[in-house]
């Protein structure tokens with residue numbers, strides 16, 4: 001074992017974060033920095049890929065300095081990233097040809113509608129496990145090829161690299177030597193056959209003729225991708241783990257066995273169930289996606305329920321209504337009332353995601369009386385995160401035919417103990433919150449640590465998982481179903497309200 005630490009880089013939608021882990025999986029140094037969001041037109045979201053790189057290399061240096069170590073004492077690097085976001089750059093100079101087009105960007109929506117109208121949905125689902133939607137990389141690539149002058153021809157000549165953010169960061173960290181991605185990121189592009197594990201000609205053609213020459217080589221999520229350039233990083237260190245952030249969180253939760261399920265509670269929530277080496281094709285509007293591939297082992301799959309607004313509902317109470325000062329206040333407020341008094345908040349602020357997929361749904365609060373207080377609204381917001389999660393989990397159980405034995409919860413909002421208890425109650429299964437809520441970064445570290453021999457095997461990683469708290473369901477079955485039944489009625493009132501679809505991230 002060459003070094004004593006693993007560095008995880010978590011490049012997210014609003015910030016980059018770097019964490020140095022030691023062999024006990026403890027954090028010994030960390031740094032985080034936000035970067036600029038560009039909204040050039042309504043529904044468009046862009047990032048400056050050069051700024052992402054600058055911010056990321058800065059947090060890497062700051063985390064290493066925070067740990068008080070040298071770059072040479074790092075055994076391996078794991079990278080995890082916001083998924084689907086597209087960068088294209090000049091292979092020689094490394095200069096991006098345009099801003100990165102972010103997963104939330106809706107500019108590809110009209111093209112996606114055309115594809116659906118041309119009857120492509122079934123073929124796309126059969127090959128990619130995804131629905132045709134502007135959320136995924138495909139229509140963003142088409143847009144760049146069609147709208148940035150000369151890029152299509154340069155791409156055909158092999159002069160242009162396409163990549164998701166992992167690919168971009170690896171290219172930069174290796175001094176332009178590597179043009180690679182991992183299975184989990186490739187599985188979100190709409191260009192990759194997740195069953196044959198190949199870039200797919202029919203899909204590339206459907207997207208207007210994406211040149212193969214521009215596509216990165218797809219590798220396992222846990223393998224050595226190449227060494228960092230000493231001039232860039234300060235030492236030659238292997239980049240040895242790569243995964244999309246939601247898949248990395250599943251790995252960081254050590255959810256290695258079929259049926260294990262996690263939900264990451266951030267701005268929105270992404271619930272993923274490990275379905276093992278056999279992909280499940282959803283009949284309930286969930287996505288089928290690659291979870292990871294470890295070295296030469298067969299790839300493993302997940303089904304995913306994407307929920308647009310969870311923690312952001314609490315942000316809205318703070319910033320939109322001004323009835324709380326900070327998110328953690330909601331815990332005491334929710335506890336201060338004995339029941340929800342039949343007040344429900346459906347936070348369909350950008351429509352509803354899985355499994356409803358209703359772009360026309362709108363935020364709805366029902367059951368207000370003169371006795372309703374801000375405590376009821378805070379409670380309703382927290383409850384809504386849990387009901388939405390149950391909506392996704394029910395779809396998962398139907399798809400997999402298996403009941404979820406325990407439910408793993410992480411992300412910033414999983415710190416809310418009242419909410420986690422309510423989640424256990426409303427699911428009727430125990431909820432386990434790990435010691436570290438940074439499971440995304442930890443997952444990337446684990447993928448890198450396995451490939452470099454820093455950690456031996458998955459069994460060793462499992463033994464390192466530390467429970468922060470386990471929440472047992474305490475609610476009666478009757479109460480659980482009564483509350484959930486009322487939620488469904490509230491959702492029915494929120495649905496199909498708007499006259500025009502919102503520019504939402506997924507629907």
Ligand SMILES: Nc1ncnc2c1ncn2[C@@H]1O[C@H](COP(=O)(O)OP(=O)(O)O)[C@@H](O)[C@H]1O
Nearest residue numbers: 266267311312314315327328411412413415416
């Ligand atoms: N104690 C809490 N109770 C409820 N929501 C919370 C709490 N702490 C943070 N949040 C919510 O969680 C989100 C932040 O979590 P984080 O994992 O940092 O999200 P992201 O990575 O998506 O930015 C915010 O939307 C915030 O409103």
Ligand SMILES: O=P(O)(O)OC[C@H](O)CO
Nearest residue numbers: 012013082083103245246
């Ligand atoms: O960067 P996050 O945490 O907002 O995650 C974004 C998801 O990967 C989008 O699919």
